[in-house]
């Protein structure tokens with residue numbers, strides 16, 4: 559692996575722990591004004607210091623995030639569909655030149671294994687990886703987005719393995735039963751998405767289970783920014799990911815942070 563690729567990867571997955579807390583705020587690219595992301599800049603501002611990486615689109619990066627920000631960027635470079643259409647019908651939406659101009663540490667694209675457009679999305683991933691290899695930029699493959707996908711270990715294992723075989727440097731997927739099998743069969747680091755908003759205690763349990771079963775971290779969005787206490791939530795997820803904090807301790811830690819926020823009269827939300 560060349561120096562540039564290694565260096566960028568080290569900005570996403572922290573060498574000190576081999577783990578990462580990625581904050582995903584790219585949802586608007588197909589969901590539009592997602593709850594909690596109506597004003598992405600305001601959502602991100604109090605959270606960014608606790609994120610190892612920010613995952614978002616070019617438009618939001620340019621218009622809502624200060625260029626002085628000190629966080630590595632993983633740029634979503636696929637899209638072209640909305641929640642009203644066929645989500646699998648994505649294509650690459652950002653040139654590699656522009657991604658490099660935006661000084662990104664990685665690029666991300668979704669694949670839709672099992673859909674009628676699987677070939678199109680897999681070849682788009684392969685093309686992106688070819689460019690990533692040329693310029694030393696890691697590619698994160700996002701698997702299994704969409705309501706029709708059965709998110710079990712067999713399906714997720716298939717999608718993750720194919721992404722890794724094509725050369726993805728990191729794979730993002732969902733947590734499932736037998737998650738350790740998905741990780742074992744995927745020769746590159748796996749991060750989990752949080753999925754739809756669930757109670758904080760459940761999201762904490764999900765994060766603990768994922769890390770315990772081999773994920774190198776999370777690329778989490780809604781369970782952080784849609785929480786009533788997003789700062790407490792990302793700080794708790796950080797402890798789980800980087801310090802292997804147990805589920806019970808993490809729940810106590812979260813509640814302590816919430817109490818402190820209340821005492822200080824701070825709102826959880828920006």
Ligand code: 5RP
Nearest residue numbers: 582703751752753778779780
């Ligand atoms: C959608 C994405 C999102 O970034 C991903 O779903 C992570 O966010 P969440 O934790 O809200 O599921 O890649 O394609």
